[in-house]
Amino acid sequence: MERSQSLSTAESMPLIGKYIRDRSSSFSAAIMNRLSSLKEGSGDFVLKNDSLNFEVTEFKIPGVKVIVKLKSEEERLEDQIRGRITLFTKSNCEHSIAARQFFKEKGLRYVEINIDVFTKSGNELMERTGSCEVPQIFFNDSLIGGLATLKSLSESGELHEKMKELLGPKCPEEAPKVPVYGINDEEDKEDELVGVVRFLRQSLPIQDRLIKMKMVKSCFAGPDVVEAIINHLDCGRRKGIATAKMMAQKHFIHHVFGENDFENGYHYYRFLEHEPFIMGCFNFRSSTNDNEPKPASFIADRLSKLMFSIVEMDGYVSDDRLHVDYFRISKSEEFRRYIKLTRDLQRINLQLFTPNERLAFFLNLYNAMVIHAVISIGHPEGILDNKAFFLDFQYVIGGYPHSLSIIENGILRNNRKSPFSLTKPFSKEDRRLHLVPMRVNPLIHFGLCKGTRSSPKLRFFTAHNVEDELISAAKDYFQSEGIKIDRELRTVYLTRIIKWFSQDFGGQEKEILEWVLNYLEGRNAKLLKTMLGDGDLITIVYQDYDWSGNL
Known part of the structure; x- marks a missing residue:
């Protein structure tokens, strides 16, 4: 009985579908007949604007109200565009940001080519325009110009006509080339010593040895290195020793106890890839980078430009820089190129930095490493996770391991x-x-984003202006959440960051408050100045720190 009911229901399904289709067709036909009979000006025809300023036509049919929204001028223009808008930009460029915003507000699709990310595209821009000045806008293969030209066309009402004229046809092959994602278009050159190094890796007697009552793994003796170099290069002892010294200076090899770069005595050394810490470094991939080390200033500049491009890209970071979409960043071309760049840190010569270059470099690297750490191992959720996050996540930089904690507390x-x-x-x-x-x-604490809700917002710095940018970061942090003042209770509620690192801010409570006063503005500045001036006791209460992720 149950089976026959089931069959009956199944057999009736096509009939139900046919009924719905017939009714739908009849209903559609009735609407079309009614619309065709309507005349503008009749009581059944109403023209009005909705809240979005789109033209809306409303038809009244007995029992039915049909509203037809007409497309906006921008939408109609978009339908007529078959070509491509190309926008050349740079990172950390106000005019490039404004050009992006212009197209976003107009609702126009475009292809952006950031020449700080796709460096070879800068050559194409130079060939087409005679300079690398940005932004530059192309409609198909026609150069329109920069932001000023774009705004001028918009204000004069000529922009839409220009777009119809130049973007109506499909994009020709002569238009600027869209970069291919996932392709390494940056040139690397092998180190001049790589031939010797590869020979030594294969020929030296590398083994575990008991040295100074310690078991040292994968090491070799200094005299063996010199003899192997002499035989390989067919050179004298002096050149053999000099070559070994250069290998140590370039971090191909290290003394097992860090006692010297290289000496022609009976000391023991090992290759960088055999260092105990190396496997825990997230910029190491099965082998060390044997390319010629790039200048430190070049790597620092490249790092900042890639990171600026990430925070400026729509959808990666919120406008207030307080929320980060780590998943989207992990899939981006900018992040892929950053990961490749981190391999160049392995043997970088950090001694060539100026003080401001070093400061900006390590601030930027810290914030970039936090992004990498969240993507790779996840955001810390407890005390043990915090330890792994800040102590164990590390890069090999200039031949030595650097964790987030080492960068913050050891260097900065x-x-x-x-x-x-x-x-x-x-x-x-x-x-x-x-x-x-x-x-x-002390300002460094307002430039370091730990990936938490209570940490300062995500930002990156330039070497030539890092001090002013840190001052701005501190003022911004205190303006938003870093301090609250209750005059009646004579209580100042401060960020817990200052408690943890009180030594950096003067140590004593009065010294801390005097330091903070330098970076307050408006009402809070007046309140704290008055309270400090009257000499009475001020109580400092440190706010709870929210360790949850800045997602």
Whole structure:
């Protein structure tokens, strides 16, 4: 019985579908007949504008109200465009940002070519325009000009006609080439020593040895290196020793205890890829980078431009820079190129930086590493996760490991203990000590984004203006959430960042408040200045820190 009912229902399904289709067709036909009989000006025809300023035509049919929205002028123009708008831009460029915003507000699709990301596209721009000035806009293969020209056409009402004229046809082959994502178009040159290094990797007696009562893995003796070089290059001992010294200076090899670069005595060394820390470095991929190290200034500049392009790209980071879409960033061409760039950090010569270059470089690298860490290992959710995040996520930089904690506390904070730590990051013999600045700049704490909701917003810095940019970062942080003042209770509620790193801000509460006052504006500045001036006790309460992710 149940089976026959099921069959009956199944057999009736086509009939139900036919009924619905017939009724739908009849209904559509009735509407079309009614519309064709309507005349403008009759009581059944109403023309009005909705809240979006689109023309709306409303037809009244007994029992039915039909509203037809007409396309806006921009939408009708979009339908007529078969070609391509190409926008050449640069990172951290106000005019490029304004050009993007112009097209976004107009609702016009375009292809952006950031010549700081796709560096070879800069050559094409130079060939087409005679300069690398940006932004530059092309309609198909026709150069329109920069932002000023674009705005002028818009204000004069000529933009739409120009677009119809030049973008009506399909995009020709002569138009600017769209870069291919996923292709490495940047040239690398092998290090001049790579031939010797590869020979030594194959020929040296690399083995574990007991040295100074310690078991040292994968090492070799200095004299063996010199003899192998002499035989391979067919040279004298002096050149053999000089070549070994150069290998050490370029971080192909290190002394197992970091005692020297290279000496012609009975010391032991190992290759960079055999260092105990190397497998834990997220910019190491099965082998070290044997290319000629790029200049430190070039890498720092490239790093900042790639990161600026990420924060400026629509949809990656919120307009206020407080929320980050790590998933979208992970799929971007900018991030892919950043990951490739991190391999160039392995043997970089950090001693060639000026103080401001070094400061901007490590601020930018820290914030970029946080993005990489969240993408690779996830956001920390507890105390143990925090340890792994800030201590264990690291890059090999200039031949040595650098974690987020090392960059913050060892380098930027002048080798000071991190909160809740009993020891300094670097010992007296640590070869990374030469990177430490002469003094601590407390403003760094407002330039470091830890990927949390309570950390300062995500930003990147330029070497030539890093001090002013840090001042702006501090003022912005205190303006938004870093401080609250209750005059009646004579209480100042400060970010917990200042409590954790109170030594950097003066140590004593009055010194801390006097330091903070320098970066306050408006009402808070007046309140705190008055409270400090009257000499009465001021209570500092530190706000809770929200460790949840800045998603």
